[in-house]
Amino acid sequence: MHKRHITFALCLIFLLGLFFQYNRTDGFASLLKNSNAVMAIGTINEQPAIEMNLDNKHYLLVFDAKDINSILLKRNIERVLKYHKKKVTTVDSNVFADSHLPYAGIIMALGNFDQVKSMAAFRDFVRQGGSLYVMVTPKLGPAFATMYQEMGFDSIAEPGLAHGIKVLSNVLVKGKGFILSDNDYEMAILKGVINRAAHVHLTSLENTPLLWDYSCGKGKYIVYNATGLQEKAMRGIVAGMLSLGRDTYIYPVIGTKTVYIDDFPAPVPDGYFDSIKAEYQLSLADFYRQVWWPDMLKLAERYNIRYTGLIIETYNNQVKPPFLPEEDHDGNNKKNLVIYGRELLKSGGELGIHGYNHQPLTLQQYTGSEIDLGYNSWGSIDHISQSIAELKRYVAEVYPGYKLKAYVPPSNILSKEGRQALIDASPDLNIIASLYVQGDGRSTYDQEYTKSKDGIYEMPRISYDYTRDNNYDWEILNGVSSLGVFSHFIHPDNFLYEERANELGWSKTYKEFTSLIKGIQDNYGWLRSCTASEAAVHLDDYLNLEYQLVEKQDSLTLRCWGFRNEVYFILKTSKKINTVQGCLVENIDENTYLLKIFAPKVQVFFESVGAS
Numbered sequence: 001m002h003k004r005h006i007t008f009a010l011c012l013i014f015l016l017g018l019f020f021q022y023n024r025t026d027g028f029a030s031l032l033k034n035s036n037a038v039m040a041i042g043t044i045n046e047q048p049a050i051e052m053n054l055d056n057k058h059y060l061l062v063f064d065a066k067d068i069n070s071i072l073l074k075r076n077i078e079r080v081l082k083y084h085k086k087k088v089t090t091v092d093s094n095v096f097a098d099s100h101l102p103y104a105g106i107i108m109a110l111g112n113f114d115q116v117k118s119m120a121a122f123r124d125f126v127r128q129g130g131s132l133y134v135m136v137t138p139k140l141g142p143a144f145a146t147m148y149q150e151m152g153f154d155s156i157a158e159p160g161l162a163h164g165i166k167v168l169s170n171v172l173v174k175g176k177g178f179i180l181s182d183n184d185y186e187m188a189i190l191k192g193v194i195n196r197a198a199h200v201h202l203t204s205l206e207n208t209p210l211l212w213d214y215s216c217g218k219g220k221y222i223v224y225n226a227t228g229l230q231e232k233a234m235r236g237i238v239a240g241m242l243s244l245g246r247d248t249y250i251y252p253v254i255g256t257k258t259v260y261i262d263d264f265p266a267p268v269p270d271g272y273f274d275s276i277k278a279e280y281q282l283s284l285a286d287f288y289r290q291v292w293w294p295d296m297l298k299l300a301e302r303y304n305i306r307y308t309g310l311i312i313e314t315y316n317n318q319v320k321p322p323f324l325p326e327e328d329h330d331g332n333n334k335k336n337l338v339i340y341g342r343e344l345l346k347s348g349g350e351l352g353i354h355g356y357n358h359q360p361l362t363l364q365q366y367t368g369s370e371i372d373l374g375y376n377s378w379g380s381i382d383h384i385s386q387s388i389a390e391l392k393r394y395v396a397e398v399y400p401g402y403k404l405k406a407y408v409p410p411s412n413i414l415s416k417e418g419r420q421a422l423i424d425a426s427p428d429l430n431i432i433a434s435l436y437v438q439g440d441g442r443s444t445y446d447q448e449y450t451k452s453k454d455g456i457y458e459m460p461r462i463s464y465d466y467t468r469d470n471n472y473d474w475e476i477l478n479g480v481s482s483l484g485v486f487s488h489f490i491h492p493d494n495f496l497y498e499e500r501a502n503e504l505g506w507s508k509t510y511k512e513f514t515s516l517i518k519g520i521q522d523n524y525g526w527l528r529s530c531t532a533s534e535a536a537v538h539l540d541d542y543l544n545l546e547y548q549l550v551e552k553q554d555s556l557t558l559r560c561w562g563f564r565n566e567v568y569f570i571l572k573t574s575k576k577i578n579t580v581q582g583c584l585v586e587n588i589d590e591n592t593y594l595l596k597i598f599a600p601k602v603q604v605f606f607e608s609v610g611a612s
Ligand SMILES: [Zn+2]
Pocket: 262, 263, 354, 358, 410, 411, 491
């Protein structure tokens, strides 16, 4: 009897030995589900045969073709309308515009009304029930003098300055109560007294009204008495203003939440780092393994995050071949790729690439500000390709067959030539994730959410870092409100090099990061937590989506086509929703709903006015 037990024990030891051996030689890594290879398959919803009246989606945008500020403002508004898939006719202010068309609204991307040829007709448009959006501080002049009371001013004084922004309403989704406390954020305003009947949505830190809506006749003025709406970071305000002008305002959103960890997995320096040693008595490598990564996984688990990690093979600064595997201190670099990569995939994450090393893919002729960052420029496209080939070889050794689909440019810098070389060298690649709002004056690769002609999904990141930053919080709020996107990135070692985080130490830095991620989950739990590849599937559906809209007093009918799976719309209305068909509805803020649309025909029925 004893003998059988011993044989069993020996067999078990042998099998365990095999297991650990296999595990150590990365064998299991290749058995992991290649999560990013799963692409959505569904049938495309076809366009309905009936052509509906589209005027409820058609805006008239007036601007001054001779004024650069007006042109920039116009472009930003056009971009928001494009994201919302509304139609827009753009006219120069000195051209007579036919306002008899039943536009959804007329938008003024200029403050000098003396220049607007059709101003009298536009004012009439409002009296008859239309909405007129003033997107920048009105300029004093004869035209304005005859109409300021229609816009909600009781009296006007001189032009002045205001600072910061207080959000008084839910003009931004879950934005009520938010304060952009940056005193350096300065706007040109027009001082005056606002009519008490106006609904004020934003004020400055000095409590000067910045945004209000005011009824005039059967229609409405929506007035932004400040500057700044030409900025990408203000698009949530533009979206919010559009919603203020209509009883129901509905727009599609991408509806995704992504968190990128740049430079991960990557080589970790040997030895100790002062602040970490003081806080944890651990080497940097042990700290990452025992504290940082378990903390990151816990956060992901608790608040529904699926990380996309971007691999770096080495931190050498070489830009000439041969590109060799780094002198591997005791095989630690590869061990990191095995252990962290595997756990990242196991947690539902995705692996993408950041580079063979951290030198941005720019050629020698790019002698812009990247020189200031101490980077080397690459000698030729071929050298870039060779470095990418080495990175792919390195990854494939550990994760054979894994499709590397996402790329994040080092320091968010990427030249046109570098981009082409990268794509040519990596046929699986279909996502580039860089920056949404331009970096601090550097030659960064800035993107809009789109699909380029070469098939690459451009998926910018909107916010950054572990620690809270009031300006980033503002950009997050605007990003979610206009696009339905939270896209964030961190570097594992941010807390070592950034002054504030370094002062705080990891445990307090982690607390701040937790408050950010928890806040997103609490306020925007409806965002779909995604890896880069999964977000690209939703982006694709969003980009292909088209819709028509029929609005009635007690119902709203949407016909949607072009998408495969499920698309999200935000509906802003003060009407109460009774029932819906063809979608699921979720109340995500006061008078704000999320529609999850799965059928080509959607109907929303409202409680009839006067019903209790
Ligand atoms: Zn990096």
